[in-house]
Every structure is written in structure tokens, then in C-alpha cells.
Amino acid sequence: MNAIRKPQVRGNRIKELLMKVIFLSAALFSTAAVLIICLFLFARGIPAINEIGWLNFLTGTRWKPSDVPPSFGILPMIVGSVYATGLAIAMGAPVGILAAIFISKFSPPKIRRFINAAVGLMAGIPSVVYGYFGMVVIVPAIGRTFRVSGASLLAAGIMLAIMILPTIIQLSVSAIDAVPATYYEGALAVGATHEQSVFRVVVPAARSGVLSAIILGVGRAIGETMAVTMVIGNQAVMPESLIRGARTMTTNIITEMGYAVDLHYDALIATGVVLFVFILIINFSFSIIKNRGIKYDGS
Amino acid sequence: MTNNEITMEEILGHDVARDLTDDAVLDIAAPLSDKIAFEIRDLDLFYGDFQALKNVNMDIRQNAITTFIGPSGCGKSTLLRCLNRMNDLIESCRIEGSISLYGENIGGNNIDVNMLRKRVGMVFQKPNPFPMSVYDNVAYGPRTHGIRSRAKLDDLVESVLREAVLWDEVKDSLRKSALALSGGQQQRLCIARALAVRPDVLLLDEPTSALDPISTSKIEDLVMRLKSTYTIVMVTHNMQQAVRISDETAFFLLGEVIEMTDTKSLFAMPADRRTEAYITGRFG
Amino acid sequence: MTVADHKSSRRELALRKRHEWRTLLKHPASLIMRLSAYFAAILTVGVLLYLLVHNIFRGIPHLNADLFAWKYTSDNLSLVPALINTLIMTAFALILAVPIGVGAAIYLVEYSQQTSKIIRVIRLTTETLAGIPSIVYGLFGSLFFVRFLGWGLSLLAGTCTMAIVILPLVIRSTEEALIAVPDAWREASYALGAGKLRTVFKVVLPAAIPGILAGIILATGRIVGESAAVMYTAGSVPEIPGGQNFLHDPVRTLAVHMYVLSSEGLHPGSAYATGLVLMVMVLILNTLSRYFAKRLRVKAGQKDANE
Numbered sequence: 001m002n003a004i005r006k007p008q009v010r011g012n013r014i015k016e017l018l019m020k021v022i023f024l025s026a027a028l029f030s031t032a033a034v035l036i037i038c039l040f041l042f043a044r045g046i047p048a049i050n051e052i053g054w055l056n057f058l059t060g061t062r063w064k065p066s067d068v069p070p071s072f073g074i075l076p077m078i079v080g081s082v083y084a085t086g087l088a089i090a091m092g093a094p095v096g097i098l099a100a101i102f103i104s105k106f107s108p109p110k111i112r113r114f115i116n117a118a119v120g121l122m123a124g125i126p127s128v129v130y131g132y133f134g135m136v137v138i139v140p141a142i143g144r145t146f147r148v149s150g151a152s153l154l155a156a157g158i159m160l161a162i163m164i165l166p167t168i169i170q171l172s173v174s175a176i177d178a179v180p181a182t183y184y185e186g187a188l189a190v191g192a193t194h195e196q197s198v199f200r201v202v203v204p205a206a207r208s209g210v211l212s213a214i215i216l217g218v219g220r221a222i223g224e225t226m227a228v229t230m231v232i233g234n235q236a237v238m239p240e241s242l243i244r245g246a247r248t249m250t251t252n253i254i255t256e257m258g259y260a261v262d263l264h265y266d267a268l269i270a271t272g273v274v275l276f277v278f279i280l281i282i283n284f285s286f287s288i289i290k291n292r293g294i295k296y297d298g299s
Numbered sequence: 300m301t302n303n304e305i306t307m308e309e310i311l312g313h314d315v316a317r318d319l320t321d322d323a324v325l326d327i328a329a330p331l332s333d334k335i336a337f338e339i340r341d342l343d344l345f346y347g348d349f350q351a352l353k354n355v356n357m358d359i360r361q362n363a364i365t366t367f368i369g370p371s372g373c374g375k376s377t378l379l380r381c382l383n384r385m386n387d388l389i390e391s392c393r394i395e396g397s398i399s400l401y402g403e404n405i406g407g408n409n410i411d412v413n414m415l416r417k418r419v420g421m422v423f424q425k426p427n428p429f430p431m432s433v434y435d436n437v438a439y440g441p442r443t444h445g446i447r448s449r450a451k452l453d454d455l456v457e458s459v460l461r462e463a464v465l466w467d468e469v470k471d472s473l474r475k476s477a478l479a480l481s482g483g484q485q486q487r488l489c490i491a492r493a494l495a496v497r498p499d500v501l502l503l504d505e506p507t508s509a510l511d512p513i514s515t516s517k518i519e520d521l522v523m524r525l526k527s528t529y530t531i532v533m534v535t536h537n538m539q540q541a542v543r544i545s546d547e548t549a550f551f552l553l554g555e556v557i558e559m560t561d562t563k564s565l566f567a568m569p570a571d572r573r574t575e576a577y578i579t580g581r582f583g
Numbered sequence: 584m585t586v587a588d589h590k591s592s593r594r595e596l597a598l599r600k601r602h603e604w605r606t607l608l609k610h611p612a613s614l615i616m617r618l619s620a621y622f623a624a625i626l627t628v629g630v631l632l633y634l635l636v637h638n639i640f641r642g643i644p645h646l647n648a649d650l651f652a653w654k655y656t657s658d659n660l661s662l663v664p665a666l667i668n669t670l671i672m673t674a675f676a677l678i679l680a681v682p683i684g685v686g687a688a689i690y691l692v693e694y695s696q697q698t699s700k701i702i703r704v705i706r707l708t709t710e711t712l713a714g715i716p717s718i719v720y721g722l723f724g725s726l727f728f729v730r731f732l733g734w735g736l737s738l739l740a741g742t743c744t745m746a747i748v749i750l751p752l753v754i755r756s757t758e759e760a761l762i763a764v765p766d767a768w769r770e771a772s773y774a775l776g777a778g779k780l781r782t783v784f785k786v787v788l789p790a791a792i793p794g795i796l797a798g799i800i801l802a803t804g805r806i807v808g809e810s811a812a813v814m815y816t817a818g819s820v821p822e823i824p825g826g827q828n829f830l831h832d833p834v835r836t837l838a839v840h841m842y843v844l845s846s847e848g849l850h851p852g853s854a855y856a857t858g859l860v861l862m863v864m865v866l867i868l869n870t871l872s873r874y875f876a877k878r879l880r881v882k883a884g885q886k887d888a889n890e
Binding site for chain 2 (some may be wrong): 696698765767768770771772773774775776777778781785786789790882
């Protein structure tokens with residue numbers, strides 16, 4: 001009969017402990033990465049904003065890095081980002097949510113599989129491919145319609161609406177799927193049609209999930225760079241009209257990154273910091289809303 | 300439709316008849332060993348604030364079949380999982396009191412839990428073969444404990460599959476996935492897998508509750524055969540099963556052991572009113 | 584089911600459908616709801632199909648031998664160096680990120696007490712990492728790898744940046760794959776006296792492999808398609824790096840190549856063709872990933888939900 005007292009095999013215990021430490025360090029890697037990213041961005045960006053002046057930087061409407069003296073006001077870009085994102089949500093969210101409702105409640109399994117595959121593919125198509133599509137299809141179309149150059153906020157909005165569709169659809173589908181069948185059956189039982197049950201009972205019950213899908217869509221839209229830079233025109237001016245060119249925070253960085261030096265380079269990093277803060281706020285509200293999600297147990 | 304009914308009757312008839320087979324009677328009549336495998340003393344177990352076991356005292360005999368019965372949530376599976384310290388895997392679980400196996404306290408910090416589990420094997424409610432071949436399933440335990448020799452493993456696999464009365468059914472498909480076996484075969488494979496590390500004790504947690512009547516009776520036969528070599532502790536929700544195969548039975552209610560004695564007496568003349576109420580089907 | 588059964592059930596279905604539509608006509612609000620859902624779905628798929636078809640028709644005529652010449656010149660605009668750079672970067676980034684990501688997921692799923700503070704912090708930061716836009720990664724890579732560590736615009740800087748970009752993706756998909764492995768298998772392994780390591784490496788990981796692969800393939804797609812994060816970390820030199828110091832050579836990946844071609848505006852045909860190659864790669868990766876995700880569900884004994 002074997003004794004059960006330890007330690008029989010000392011090496012085993014050491015190996016177990018060692019591997020645990022290794023796994024833990026791997027897990028801490030992403031935490032370290034976030035910290036280092038914050039550290040490097042803020043350490044370079046904040047002094048730059050201090051030098052430019054917080055008010056000048058955040059509310060200045062002139063971005064003229066090559067003037068003497070240069071001005072670094074990023075308000076036009078903040079407004080540009082907000083407009084482009086707003087347009088994208090205004091167009092993308094309704095379509096995405098309705099499409100999610102279709103996938104979850106109106107589609108036979110075969111079609112559901114097909115659309116799911118299509119949406120997955122949409123999520124995987126690279127930004128540059130979208131951007132090029134926007135550049136050769138959307139921009140000229142807007143140009144012809146309104147007799148302008150075409151590269152505009154509107155083009156960026158349409159571009160982003162298409163690009164955030166997969167995010168909104170995928171998350172909304174899982175939110176709608178998660179609503180218990182009893183909600184739906186309850187509505188049918190009081191005489192509602194299939195559609196009424198879905199739209200008036202099931203979807204409202206899934207609202208926190210759908211809302212978090214939209215918020216994630218906002219995050220995607222505000223952070224998108226390449227596709228936007230190819231269709232928005234990139235004029236660093238306050239947006240005057242939807243069919244005129246504008247510039248977002250992301251495109252401000254990508255257009256000038258290649259040649260910026262000194263304070264100009266730091267001002268781009270600072271633009272990144274502002275963008276990063278936007279993203280952190282969006283992520284934070286996303287996780288709050290996701291975690292606050294309705295628990296379907298009647299409480 | 301009529302066909303089905305007849306089959307069900309046959310099965311039921313067979314089931315009932317099994318209580319009276321000579322074999323079973325003989326097995327139960329065989330003299331019980333005096334040796335005690337597990338001694339459980341003043342055992343309390345808590346999940347967080349909830350007390351799942353209250354002041355359990357129990358001796359489990361060597362080479363006997365001991366069954367735990369009682370309504371669901373009464374703590375019978377919880378106690379079973381104390382015997383190989385599977386409760387260690389549950390964060391909120393706290394244990395007071397002592398359990399010893401052949402005089403050695405298994406609860407202490409100086410115990411190698413893996414060695415304990417090698418000596419106290421376990422079979423679960425739902426058959427849970429690994430997604431590997433039949434052979435690799437059986438060889439998993441021995442390999443875990445350092446047996447690498449091909450020949451030794453081959454011998455071991457064959458002998459435990461024979462012990463589990465599965466050899467003839469799987470000898471040509473040892474390399475095939477264990478998940479392709481039927482539910483009953485899977486459960487016998489799980490028993491073989493547990494036997495392959497050569498334990499002293501075999502814990503069975505409602506091993507037949509997910510199986511059909513025919514597979515159930517095969518497992519019951521197997522368990523009775525195994526008791527000459529192993530000490531067996533089994534949780535069951537099926538009182539008939541306890542009557543059919545066990546030597547001793549403990550009745551659990553709300554975390555307490557109401558009574559424990561030899562199976563025949565417990566079912567023939569329960570000492571406690573609650574036991575009587577349960578075995579006559581008034582609750583549970 | 585017999586053929587006749589099948590036919591009659593089909594007829595029944597058709598009848599029920601007709602009945603359904605008649606009901607809808609009586610409830611105009613319901614009709615609008617349904618039509619709007621149909622419209623949204625058709626619009627979504629329509630946009631994708633238009634994009635695909637447009638790209639295929641414009642791209643195919645320009646898929647010529649020049650495009651696949653071994654060396655890039657301003658005449659042939661060959662995408663081969665960029666393609667090979669992309670593959671090299673993908674391989675290296677995966678080599679960096681997969682062990683870390685899988686290890687992290689193992690810790691999160693198998694080791695941690697789910698309520699502990701450190702787990703909450705790790706989860707929060709992993710989620711944060713997943714939400715950071717490419718351009719911010721690009722800025723960070725430019726600040727940290729290119730300047731602070733002095734690697735310059737290089738394959739190495741681009742690779743390390745991309746490794747961080749895909750890390751949350753690898754962690755999350757591995758986590759999901761590990762969670763899909765039934766606890767019954769873990770219990771069975773522990774009950775045989777196996778320790779945690781053996782249980783994880785011999786039982787849990789093998790069962791989770793298809794799911795982990797699905798995640799790795801998605802991560803590959805992300806690297807292939809990424810441009811904002813690599814342009815100012817890896818650079819834009821359309822040559823295959825060589826020699827001892829090849830890790831420090833600046834390189835151009837395929838997505839960046841396409842951006843350069845399209846922003847120059849001089850070579851629309853080549854841009855289309857490059858885009859087509861990119862899309863075919865993404866399509867293949869997507870299909871593979873879905874296949875492995877399905878394998879995981881089958882392997883973990885779950886019924887094949889309709890995704």
C-alpha cells in the first residue's frame with residue numbers, strides 16, 4: 001500500500017508552482033502592456049499639451065503646425081470625430097439592430113448561417129479595402145450628387161456605418177438571443193403578432209445588450225483611421241457642412257505622423273492621448289452597461 | 300406500440316427478479332470483513348455559510364459495498380467527495396473534523412492529494428471518458444503515475460478492461476475514440492480507467508443514473524464482482540439498487556446521517572421514523 | 584420520414600407561410616416591422632456583395648505576372664515582397680503573442696479564483712487592450728519600439744506592436760475554448776490523481792485546440808489586414824528583408840502596400856488587384872476559423888447551435 005504522505009515527488013510540486021508563476025506572468029502581461037502604453041503616451045503627450053496650453057490645444061480651432069508661431073488647436077478634429085461617429089451611428093445602428101432582429105427572429109437556419117458568415121467576413125475585411133472602396137465608389141457618388149469634391153464627412157460617415165455593422169450586428173444578435181423564450185411566448189399569449197412580440201417585448205428586453213453593442217460601435221468608429229483618411233479629405237478646419245471635407249483625430253495623426261518633428265510630433269501624440277481618453281471613457285461605459293445587463297430571473 | 304410495452308414489462312420484470320437471484324443473495328450473505336477502511340469522525344462541511352454536512356460519524360468497511368441514500372441535496376455526494384478530497388476544488392468549501400483511511404488522516408496539509416486520489420478512485424454520475432482513444436483513457440492514470448513501458452501498459456489496459464467486463468466489446472477498437480462507445484460502455488470504461496491506477500477504494504457517484512436498465516444491471520453485476528478486490532462506496536438515488544447490491548447503507552437527510560447499518564436491517568426494520576418515511580416513499 | 588411525408592410537410596409549410604403573410608396584411612404595423620428587418624438584412628448583405636463583386640471585377644483584370652514578380656519596382660508594382668513581409672510578420676507576431684496569450688488564458692480559466700482582485704484587474708486591462716484603436720497602438724509602437732528602444736522603423740518594431748494588438752484576441756478566444764471544455768473531464772483527471780499541470784496539458788488543452796486555432800487564425804487575419812499600427816512602426820519599404828540584421832530592416836506589409844498604391848492614386852488597377860488578394864486571404868482565414876470553431880463545439884460535446 002502506498003503512503004499518501006507528501007512530499008513524494010518534490011520536483012512535481014516545484015514544477016506545478018513554477019508553471020503557475022509562468023502563467024500568472026503571462027496573464028499580467030496585458031496589464032503591463034496597458035500600463036506601458038498609458039505611461040508612454042501620457043508622458044509624451046501631457047507635457048506637449050502643457051506647452052501648447054490646455055485651452056489652446058483643446059478648444060483652439062486653428063491647426064497650423066508650420067506657421068510661425070505654430071498653432072495646435074485640435075477642436076476641429078474633435079468635432080470631426082464626433083460628427084463622423086454620430087453619422088455612422090445614425091445610419092449604422094438602426095440597420096445593424098434591424099438586421100440583428102432579422103437574424104435572430106426572422107431567418108430560417110440556413111439563411112442565418114449564411115448571414116452570420118457574411119457578417120463575419122465583413123468584420124474581417126481590412127480597413128484599407130473598405131477605404132479604397134469608399135474612395136472609388138462613395139466619394140465620387142457624393143461628388144456627382146452634390147457637385148462637390150466628394151471627400152467629406154458624409155463619405156466618412158457612410159464608410160464608418162458600413163464598418164461598424166458587423167460589431168453592432170454580432171453583439172445585438174447575442175443580446176436578443178439571450179432573451180428567454182418565455183418573454184416572447186408571454187406576448188404571443190396575449191394576442192400579439194410575431195412581429196409585435198419581437199419588437200415590443202423581446203428587443204426592449206435586450207436593450208442593455210443592444211446599447212452596449214452601439215457603444216462598442218462608437219468605439220470602433222471613433223478609432224478607425226485608414227478607411228476614414230481615404231475618404232474624408234483631411235482638411236484641418238472646423239466642419240461646415242456634411243458634404244465638405246473635414247479631419248478626425250485619427251486622421252490627424254496618420255496624415256502628419258510621417259514628417260512631424262519636435263513639438264509637432266508631440267502634438268500628434270497629444271492628439272492620440274485625447275483619442276485614448278475618449279476610448280477609455282467609451283470602454284468604461286461599455287463594461288458598466290454590459291455588467292449592469294438585465295438578469296432574466298424576474299428580479 | 301404494443302411491442303414497446305412488452306419490452307418495458309420485460310425489463311421491469313427482470314429488474315424486480317434480480318432482487319431474488321441466488322447470486323445476489325449469496326453475495327450479501329457472505330461474511331463482512333471486520334477491517335475498517337475509512338473512519339469519519341465529527342465531520343462538518345460548509346459551502347460558504349451553508350452547512351452541507353453535520354457531525355457525520357461513520358466507519359466504512361473494507362471489501363464491502365457501502366451505499367449512501369437520501370433525497371437530493373442531503374449531502375450524500377458531498378460526503379463521497381470528501382473521501383478523495385474532490386471538494387478541494389471548490390473554493391468556498393471548508394471542512395472540520397477528521398477522515399482517516401487505514402488510520403491515516405487524509406485531511407491534513409501534509410497529504411499528497413494526488414497520491415490519495417490514486418488510492419481512492421472515483422466514477423462519476425455521467426460517464427466522462429476523455430476525448431481520447433479507449434486505450435489512452437485507460438492508460439491515462441498509469442501514465443500519470445509514471446508507468447511508461449509499452450508492454451506494462453498493454454497488460455494493464457487489457458487486465459482492467461477484462462475486470463470491467465468491457466474487453467470483449469472493445470478489444471478491436473482500442474484505438475478508436477472512447478466517445479463513440481455507448482453510454483453503458485463509457486461508464487464501464489470509466490470504471491476500468493479508475494481501476495487502472497490500482498486503487499484500494501472505489502467511489503461511485505450515482506454511476507447508473509444516466510443509463511438504461513440493461514446497462515445498469517451490467518454495472519451492478521460488475522460492482523458486486525469488484526468488491527472482493529476493492530472497497531466500494533456508492534451514492535445512489537435508487538433504493539432498489541441499494542437493496543440489490545450493498546452490504547451496508549447509510550441514510551442521509553439534510554446533511555445528517557440519520558442511520559447506518561447493514562442494508563437488510565435498514566430496509567427491513569429502519570430504526571428511525573424518517574428513514575422509514577423515506578424508504579416507503581413518503582418523501583424524496 | 585417518407586417522401587410523401589416530406590412533401591405534405593412541405594405543403595403544410597407553404598400553407599402556413601401564406602397564412603402568415605395574410606395575417607401580416609391585417610396588421611400593417613407588423614408588416615412594416617417585418618419588412619424593415621428584411622430590408623436591413625438585405626442591405627447589409629447587399630453592401631458586402633457589392634464590395635466583393637466590385638473588387639473582384641475590377642481586380643481580376645489586373646492580376647498579372649508583373650504583380651507577382653519577385654522584386655518590386657515602380658514599374659511592376661509587385662506585391663510579392665509585401666506579401667512575404669506580411670507572412671514573416673504574422674509568423675513572428677504569433678510566436679510572440681500565442682504563448683503569452685494562451686498562458687494568460689490558462690491562468691484566467693484554470694488557476695484563478697474567479698472573484699479575486701487580480702483577476703478583475705487582468706480582465707479589465709485585457710478588455711481595455713482589445714478596445715484600443717490601431718492608430719494608438721501605432722503611436723505607442725512608434726514611441727516605444729521605434730524611438731525609446733531605438734529599433735527604428737523595422738520588422739521587429741512592427742512585429743512587437745502587432746503582437747500586442749492581437750494579444751487580447753488570443754487571450755479571449757483561448758479563454759472561451761477552455762471554458763467550453765466540460766468540467767467533467769477535469770474532475771475525471773483529478774480523480775485519477777493527476778495534478779493541475781497534467782490535467783491542463785493532457786486533457787484540457789488538447790480538447791480546446793480547435794477553439795484556440797480559430798482564435799489564432801482570426802488574429803492572423805487582423806495582422807494581415809492591419810495598416811495603421813504598422814505603417815509608422817514597420818515602415819513602408821517594399822523589399823524583403825535579408826541578411827543578419829533583417830529584423831531591423833524596415834518593411835512594407837500588404838495592407839500598407841495597398842494604402843500606398845491607393846493614396847498615390849496613380850495605379851488604381853494594381854490597388855484593386857492587391858485588395859483582391861487581401862480579401863481572398865481574409866476569406867480563407869475566416870472560413871478556416873469558422874471550421875475550427877465548429878470543431879471545438881463538436882469536440883467539447885456541445886450540440887451544434889446555429890452559430
